Amino acid sequence: MKSSALSLFSLISVAVLLHHAAPSIASLEETCKQLAKENNNVDYNFCLTSLQAFDGAPSASPKELAVIAVKLTQANATAALSKIERLLNGSTLDPTARFSINYCLGLYTETKVALSNVIEGLASGKDKSFLVMQIDTAASKPQNCDDLLYEGANDYLMNPEDDDCSDLATIAHDLIVKFF
Template identity: 30%
Template sequence: MLILKSFMLLFLAFLLFLSTQSLGTSVLEDTCKRAAESSPNISYNFCVSSLRADPRSTNADLAGLGLIALDLVSLKATQASSHAKDLLRNPGLVSDKKQCLQQCLELYDDAMDTLKRCRDAYSGKRYKDVNIWVSGAMDNSDTCEDGFKESGLASPLTQENHDLTQLGSIVLAITKFLGA
């Protein structure tokens, strides 16, 4: 009898675990579906894979997913800045490309400073401030990309800029869903 009770408790705990796992997944998937439908800048698959890569997403509600997306866009700006710095270390850089990379580095550093303020604003539900600052970071990545195009050069930072724009768009979509 004791074995049966233990088995039943274990089975119930397993069912509870499964239900919380599927709840987290459905909030994430529903959020990404709505976000992708609300913005041409957001790929559903990119949204799901980006948010799901963070372990906090398993049990996150909508506000939690927004915070994760905000952390991801900040991380992407930091990675883009590091990549630009690495590229600038190449001694054989053409002058025009070097100038574009220096401009991008300044833009990324500005975006990183701006995004640092977003976390407190987000926690304080000041979503309009978050939207302004995230939009500015997205504009900076677009400006970086435009600098290469205007110089007739291929940008080595296109993927970072694209990801930063998508992640920023996810933040903007979520703050809109939260009532911004």
């Protein structure tokens, strides 16, 4: 009797765990679908693969996904700053490209400050308008870098980083607007 009761308990425990795990995964997928449906600038596959890469995302609530998206944007901006510093220190850029990359250094520095403000604001319960203003700054600065480099025919230097940072910030923006 004890064995069958233990087996029944184990079976129920597994069923409960599966019941709670499945909606979480579906929640991430549904959240990305919803964001992509509501905003043409959000790509479903990019949203899903980017957020899934973060440990804990499949079981995260939409509010937690917003924090994850901000942290992913911050990691991307940090990597972009490292690339900018490598370009400035180690390559033979023409004067126009050097000026543009140096300007991008400032833009990404502003992006990181804005993202830090968002993370602190989320943790301390700042109002939504503050969070949206900061995340909008984080989304626009990399695109300004991309535009500047494109005008100088140097967009290849930072294009993937600029696009990814802007796209991640857009996902974070939409999550903040929708769930905070």
